[in-house]
Amino acid sequence: MTDSAPSPLARHILSLADTKRLLGIRYSDWILGSPSIETGIAASSMAQDEWGHARLLYSMLKRLGYDPFEVEHTRPAERYYSAPALDDPFADWADFVAATVVVDGALSVALDSIAGGNFPLARSRVPKMLAEEEYHHQFGAAWFQRLAGSGGEGAARVAEAARAMLPSTLAWLLPGDGLYRDLVTGGSVLPLDAVRDRCEARLGSTLAAARIRLDDIEPSRAGWDGKRRRGPGAPAEEAVERARGDRNRDLFVE
């Protein structure tokens, strides 16, 4: 992958793929240490889903002239396009739950948008991802509402975690720049207002359990990096080393 700016569609798919890859890593951190065996198994399964989806999304880039292997295994952290809310590890289970609602939810809205567009690979491959994501949605909604409704420290923490993730994630989901408008004009994705409506439909009732209204959250666009379609910063180096597979590089057989 060259250092030159990717096309609008390649930028968009990279953003989806990198976010899924990082989300899978963050989920995997909680396979051990989550509240119960069942939640650990669910975290493991959700991590596998995210990594599988990321692999499928990276492979779509081949149609756009990129080498998926190079994209997956050679980029430094500062060339990742992932949602900023995943840059650092989750501090606690409340972060995990909030990310399942906010980041995973925003990802599903973005996937739904491109699945209805005119890029053939997205039209054929993304619907199965969205079907698998339904279980993530149910998991996140049930846990979020449970914590938010519990009162006390758990309720305060999950609300705080969601509020911390929302501004940068909304900016990631709703990039109001020219490259995104080019995608809309070309029929690859839905217009921003339609994406916003679907985001409200997907996240709104869950967030309401913590008295959070999406309309009250201002997307954080300060320091917007148009080339990477995200806010400033980069994922922690340790996570990127895992995403690239640095430790086992000599064993690659692809």
Added chain:
Amino acid sequence: MIGEGVYEVFARKKRGEPLRHIGYVDAPGDELARVYAWKTYDEEKWFEMCVVPRGAVIPVNRDDGPWGRNRRGREGDG
């Protein structure tokens, strides 16, 4: 975990096959029981899966199995 309940998991691989008991999950409510069951037992390609609260299973012919206490409890209530 406080508030956890036990849910029995039943599934069948094909339409028309009988549901069979494949395991259980601990969950605090019906919605998470559904997710945990699907994510825990998803190594098979199931046609249908259901979860049932353990307390809702009433044994018919014996009281010494895992659900025996349900029948004894209901008789005590009566």
